[in-house]
Amino acid sequence: MTTLLIAEHSNSKLSEQTAKALTAALALGAPVDILVAGHEAGAAAQAASQLAGIRKVLLADDVSLAHQLAEPLVATVLALADGYDAIVAPATAVGKTVAPRVAALLDVSQVSEVIEVLAPDTFKRPIYAGNAIQTVKTGQARNVLTIRTASFRPATAGGSAPVETVAAAADPGISRHVGSQVSESARPELTAARVVVSGGRALGSAEKFSEVILPLADRLGAAVGASRAAVDAGYAPNDWQVGQTGKIVAPDLYVAIGISGAIQHIAGMKDARCIVAINKDGDAPIFQVADYGLVGDLFEILPELTAALPAASEKAAG
Amino acid sequence: MKIIVAVKRVVDFNVKVRVKSDGTGVETANVKMSMNPFDEIAVEEALRLREAGVATEVIAVSIGPAQAQETIRTAIAMGADRGILVRTDTAVEPLAVAKVLSALVAEEQPGLVILGKQAIDDDAGQVGQMLSALVGWPVATFASKLVVADGKAEVTREVDGGLQTVEVKLPAVVTTDLRLNQPRYATLPNIMKAKSKRLDDRPLADLGVDAAARLTVLKTEEPPRRKGGIKVGSVAELVEKLRDEAGVL
Numbered sequence: 396m397t398t399l400l401i402a403e404h405s406n407s408k409l410s411e412q413t414a415k416a417l418t419a420a421l422a423l424g425a426p427v428d429i430l431v432a433g434h435e436a437g438a439a440a441q442a443a444s445q446l447a448g449i450r451k452v453l454l455a456d457d458v459s460l461a462h463q464l465a466e467p468l469v470a471t472v473l474a475l476a477d478g479y480d481a482i483v484a485p486a487t488a489v490g491k492t493v494a495p496r497v498a499a500l501l502d503v504s505q506v507s508e509v510i511e512v513l514a515p516d517t518f519k520r521p522i523y524a525g526n527a528i529q530t531v532k533t534g535q536a537r538n539v540l541t542i543r544t545a546s547f548r549p550a551t552a553g554g555s556a557p558v559e560t561v562a563a564a565a566d567p568g569i570s571r572h573v574g575s576q577v578s579e580s581a582r583p584e585l586t587a588a589r590v591v592v593s594g595g596r597a598l599g600s601a602e603k604f605s606e607v608i609l610p611l612a613d614r615l616g617a618a619v620g621a622s623r624a625a626v627d628a629g630y631a632p633n634d635w636q637v638g639q640t641g642k643i644v645a646p647d648l649y650v651a652i653g654i655s656g657a658i659q660h661i662a663g664m665k666d667a668r669c670i671v672a673i674n675k676d677g678d679a680p681i682f683q684v685a686d687y688g689l690v691g692d693l694f695e696i697l698p699e700l701t702a703a704l705p706a707a708s709e710k711a712a713g
Numbered sequence: 714m715k716i717i718v719a720v721k722r723v724v725d726f727n728v729k730v731r732v733k734s735d736g737t738g739v740e741t742a743n744v745k746m747s748m749n750p751f752d753e754i755a756v757e758e759a760l761r762l763r764e765a766g767v768a769t770e771v772i773a774v775s776i777g778p779a780q781a782q783e784t785i786r787t788a789i790a791m792g793a794d795r796g797i798l799v800r801t802d803t804a805v806e807p808l809a810v811a812k813v814l815s816a817l818v819a820e821e822q823p824g825l826v827i828l829g830k831q832a833i834d835d836d837a838g839q840v841g842q843m844l845s846a847l848v849g850w851p852v853a854t855f856a857s858k859l860v861v862a863d864g865k866a867e868v869t870r871e872v873d874g875g876l877q878t879v880e881v882k883l884p885a886v887v888t889t890d891l892r893l894n895q896p897r898y899a900t901l902p903n904i905m906k907a908k909s910k911r912l913d914d915r916p917l918a919d920l921g922v923d924a925a926a927r928l929t930v931l932k933t934e935e936p937p938r939r940k941g942g943i944k945v946g947s948v949a950e951l952v953e954k955l956r957d958e959a960g961v962l
Contacts, residue, residue, distance in 0.1 A: 491854070527933050590961070689945050
């Protein structure tokens with residue numbers, strides 16, 4: 396029994412999602428190898444080699460893997476698949492695209508968005524936007540899993556596994572990267588942040604969203620999220636969307652501002668340790684999941700709240 | 714060029730699902746059913762490609778019980794040319810759905826298959842990618858923009874850090890994200906007309922596909938409930954609670 400974990404990374408950096416998915420992979424009870432497939436991805440491979448508990452890192456470094464497009468990446472994973480009984484990926488945009496292709500070519504039924512490993516062949520996963528939890532047992536010799544990283548703590552560092560170079564498979568040549576618009580931000584990554592401040596439709600405009608949400612987020616050293624309504628209305632970019640079909644987050648503190656609390660949004664944040672809701676409508680469903688609710692005009696409350704909080708930088712210094 | 718769109722009959726997105734007390738699944742009897750919202754977006758995108766002269770025919774396909782005919786009729790009422798129901802009364806896993814679709818792809822030879830990125834019932838998000846693998850085509854998931862020209866599709870994808878644009882050779886599989894388009898409503902005259910359009914009803918067994926379940930659902934349960942919290946009266950009280958009671962500041 397051996398497990399292959401497909402790393403989430405940006406070539407120069409290993410994503411924390413990899414460390415979280417590793418915790419799930421290790422729970423399968425078999426030795427784990429991590430595949431870092433990218434271009435000039437030595438730094439990500441080095442970072443992966445320091446995760447505790449793994450057997451080795453496989454580095455497939457080729458220009459065709461620079462953007463981790465599904466077609467070349469799947470070809471590389473398949474070339475390695477024979478040696479593994481489980482292939483695991485974090486449920487990120489890359490993982491969600493790659494894993495089912497691998498599963499189909501191995502003739503395996505995939506288990507998506509695993510939130511708990513009960514046994515090497517038995518898993519819990521959410522369905523219906525997290526309104527029900529299934530326990531699934533696979534009767535297969537080999538398993539392909541994606542991991543909902545918000546449900547797992549990151550594996551610790553402190554290891555020193557060897558990094559082994561493996562060949563990238565030939566690029567099938569049916570897809571090409573044209574360009575990327577990556578949001579540059581000094582804020583923490585949404586899925587890894589300790590605090591998330593999210594805004595909803597009640598903000599009313601992109602300008603107001605920036606004006607009141609961002610200062611509070613900066614004050615708290617928080618990542619910024621948004622409801623689907625706010626993203627659809629153009630107040631916030633798509634990669635900020637929290638919910639069933641957006642990002643799933645589980646921070647220590649989640650502040651929902653002007654968000655009514657559709658079940659699809661709650662699906663994305665209900666595992667936060669502490670939820671604060673600020674909304675004009677005291678009957679909004681968001682208050683049913685909030686630990687602390689404050690009813691009132693967010694445009695009055697937010698500046699007051701921002702001013703009342705210690706700055707994140709001061710706190711770090713103190 | 715033909716386009717196949719896959720449509721799934723699911724519990725309507727506005728329904729709060731209830732887990733059956735015996736743990737065997739969620740209650741779907743007497744519950745409003747609708748087309749999976751992402752599949753509506755897939756249908757709309759296919760129709761726009763036909764209206765732009767890129768596609769010649771849009772075929773709506775569903776795999777499920779006889780009632781899934783209604784879902785296909787909805788797609789036809791929106792504007793799809795015809796439908797195929799692959800009928801089965803047992804639940805089929807995404808891998809089996811992908812195999813059924815690959816059999817239909819072999820028959821129909823479409824240039825493009827468009828599917829929702831996930832169904833809002835099982836939230837698996839697998840079928841499009843699996844289909845693409847089985848037929849050896851490229852896949853562009855989470856599409857927020859699709860341009861088809863010169864035997865290629867340029868697809869803008871919603872990825873974790875923002876947007877990514879890829880070019881895939883046709884034939885290809887595309888899965889839709891929320892912001893690809895705003896699906897049209899079926900008008901009453903079109904709903905009436907849809908009843909007379911061709912809809913092939915074929916038993917799953919006739920396709921010669923291995924649709925046996927590989928997974929066993931041992932139980933389905935309610936998620937742990939969050940305890941209802943309290944309402945605070947002021948910003949000062951909120952900050953105090955967060956600092957002293959919750960310990961998150």
